[in-house]
Amino acid sequence: MTRRLLLLLLPVGFIGIALFLYQGLGRNPSDRDSALMAREFPAFEASTLRDANRQVDQTLLTGEVTLVNVWGEWCPACKQEMPQLLELADRGIRMVGINYRDTREKGLEFLSEFGDPFEINIFDPEGDLGFELGVYGAPETFLVDADGVIRYHHKGYVSPEDVREHILPEVEKWR
Amino acid sequence: MALVRTLSVLLLLMFSGGAIAGGIEVREFDDPVMEKRYRDLTASMRCPLCENQAIDDSDAPISADMRERVYQLLQDGQSDIEIVDHMVQRFGDYILYNPRLENRTYLLWGLPIGLVLVGVIVVVLMVRARRNASAKALTAEERARLDALINRERSS
Incomplete structure (x- = not known):
């Protein structure tokens, strides 16, 4: 009796492990949460894209729910997602940009060509702030709540569906 | 004559080394222990962008930044564990080829x-x-x- 039970246990165990591993196969390895989720936005000090003399720090991101978008002139997907970001700004969501690994000249050129949904742009030419945020490519978008805590992270291009299905609900949730 | 031969062999080795390394910078270490730690650390971290390349083997910009940070932290006298923690806090457990033993x-x-x-x-x-x-x-x-x-x- 115990032997029959044991023999039954083997295929059941095998199928269980196989299913567990199989569902891992279908997952997208680049689709993973930011390590900064539920943590405070990292401390930083940087100038703004438009004004080299103006210094900003992490207090910029407290007081109101803010979407922080990491972008660069060199990044094609950043151009494609601009209409979505402009729409989000139109809806009254506070947007702050991080101009990542770029030059002032090219960054400003980008904004005049594709529009500027951002209240302010943090200038991050060496990617120092990006490193603190665990950014490894652009675009990336972070939702920061009124206390300056990171609540949501979107890696890569923001499509109109992403806005409807993920970003707007998240903004509402943390407001 | 022997000296010339040795020198030319050395030169050849230098250039071939450079060719193999590709876009990856060469770092000088005075301390061989430090150099070994640098090699082990950069070989044990996965590039967040390129999915299955260690940061010591990847010419993605983020890998160069991470190598630079590992180097800086080593110079600052941080331990291997502190350096790994520093990276995981920013890029997540994903970058560890050997996941840590935890719950x-x-x-x-x-x-x-x-x-x-x-x-x-x-x-x-x-x-x-x-x-x-x-x-x-x-x-x-x-x-x-x-x-x-x-x-x-x-x-x-």
């Missing part, structure tokens, strides 16, 4: 050991069951039937 990873590390143990138990049970079966003595009736079968075989 979340007990299953990951324990499963192979558990499966081997189950296998050993199954084999032991099967061997014992088989040994018991063969050791079982025949009844008188079975013995008679066996003799009859053997005799029939012989006489035919």
